[in-house]
Amino acid sequence: MSARFSAAPVPEGRIEKLTDGYCVAFDRQLDYPTAHIWDILTNPVKVSRWLGQVTPGWQLGKEYTLDMEGGSNSGTVLQLEPRSSLQITWEDELGLESVLEWQVLESGGGALLQFRSRTDSPDFLAEGSAGWQGILHSFANVAAGRDPDPDSTADWLALRDAYARDFNVSPSMGVVSGTGADAELVFERWYRAPGEDVEAALDAVSRSRGIGGDAQLEMAAHGEETRMVIREPVPESPDEAAGLLATWHAALDSVCDRLDGNTPHPNSHRLAALQRFYRSML
Numbered sequence: 001m002s003a004r005f006s007a008a009p010v011p012e013g014r015i016e017k018l019t020d021g022y023c024v025a026f027d028r029q030l031d032y033p034t035a036h037i038w039d040i041l042t043n044p045v046k047v048s049r050w051l052g053q054v055t056p057g058w059q060l061g062k063e064y065t066l067d068m069e070g071g072s073n074s075g076t077v078l079q080l081e082p083r084s085s086l087q088i089t090w091e092d093e094l095g096l097e098s099v100l101e102w103q104v105l106e107s108g109g110g111a112l113l114q115f116r117s118r119t120d121s122p123d124f125l126a127e128g129s130a131g132w133q134g135i136l137h138s139f140a141n142v143a144a145g146r147d148p149d150p151d152s153t154a155d156w157l158a159l160r161d162a163y164a165r166d167f168n169v170s171p172s173m174g175v176v177s178g179t180g181a182d183a184e185l186v187f188e189r190w191y192r193a194p195g196e197d198v199e200a201a202l203d204a205v206s207r208s209r210g211i212g213g214d215a216q217l218e219m220a221a222h223g224e225e226t227r228m229v230i231r232e233p234v235p236e237s238p239d240e241a242a243g244l245l246a247t248w249h250a251a252l253d254s255v256c257d258r259l260d261g262n263t264p265h266p267n268s269h270r271l272a273a274l275q276r277f278y279r280s281m282l
Contacts, residue, residue: 009159012133013115015167021120022169024129026136031110032143038083038104040143041113050138050148058086069151071280094273096123113139123253124172130159153281164190174245176234176282185245187230189252193259195219195226201258202228205251209266211244238282246274 013026030037040046044057052068060080066073071093078099079087087101098119105112115136117128134156138148157175164171170190177186191198198219206212215232230248234241250271254264 009130009155009162011129011159011163011166012136013129013163015125015129015163015169018118021118022122022125024115024117024125024132026113026115026132028113028115028136028140029107029110030113030140030143031108034083034104034106034111037111037113037143040139041086041102041104042080046142050142051135058088064088071277090117094124094277095270096121122169122172125169126160126164126167126171127156127173129163129167130156133159172249174230174249174278176241176245180236183234183236183241184231185234185241185248187248187252188227189230189255190222190225190227191256191259192225195221197259198226198228198255201255202251205254205258205264209247209251211247211251238279241282242275242279245278246271249274249278 012028013024016023016025040050042058044054047054052066052073054064054066056062056064058064058077058080060077063076064074073090073092075089075091077086077088079085079101083104085101085103087099090098090100096119098117101114101116101118103114105114113136115132117132119125134149134151141148160171163169168190171188174185174187176183178184193201199217202212202217206215212232215230218229218231220227230252232244232248234244250266254266257264
């Protein structure tokens with residue numbers, strides 16, 4: 001098992017609800033000079049070890065691209081104050097946008113690294129929180145002169161579930177459970193609506209998208225929320241499996257739109273991006 005997370009992973013960050021969105025926040029004390037931490041944060045060679053290959057590097061007011069394992073991101077550097085603050089916009093391949101900020105502060109004879117990710121969408125919020133916790137563990141390892149820990153999808157998903165539970169945010173992505181003929185996709189979504197409304201919205205969306213004929217639905221009320229689990233066998237072909245996962249993901253997003261009183265508008269670009277995302281996970 002990866003050393004990033006224990007057998008029972010514990011969230012080290014927090015998810016805060018803002019008036020205009022959400023903030024994922026981490027505060028990490030590191031026993032190194034601020035100059036060293038700033039070098040790990042901004043030196044492209046060092047950044048490539050804990051985050052990804054940044055081109056052309058962080059330059060104030062300039063655009064960048066970041067190649068990470070399994071995908072790429074892009075954005076603009078909004079703030080760059082030496083040994084103090086780095087702030088960037090962040091747009092991933094799914095079209096999700098956020099603003100990221102790292103601050104390096106002198107603290108306790110070392111450095112306090114503060115990280116904030118602000119977004120107006122709850123999409124992938126639990127998944128992103130778990131991901132950033134692992135990335136910040138890699139940062140600490142690089143700062144200590146060690147290699148980052150290997151990735152573990154199982155550990156990441158367990159931590160995702162812990163963030164969802166502790167901060168009451170719905171998971172977003174689906175997973176494939178089992179192998180071969182026993183493989184099935186599993187989605188869990190939480191909606192702030194009565195169960196009958198959720199089921200009606202799901203029925204309308206799944207019929208419009210031509211899915212759900214072989215799916216099993218489980219629903220349970222938790223206070224004002226309805227928590228729903230979808231299970232369905234997946235094709236053996238990875239491309240077909242990714243297509244089905246992407247279609248279900250987009251459909252469950254549309255359920256939320258309907259419950260909010262909005263008309264869902266299928267987006268072919270996002271559907272294609274979701275398919276690429278799930279294909280990279282299979």
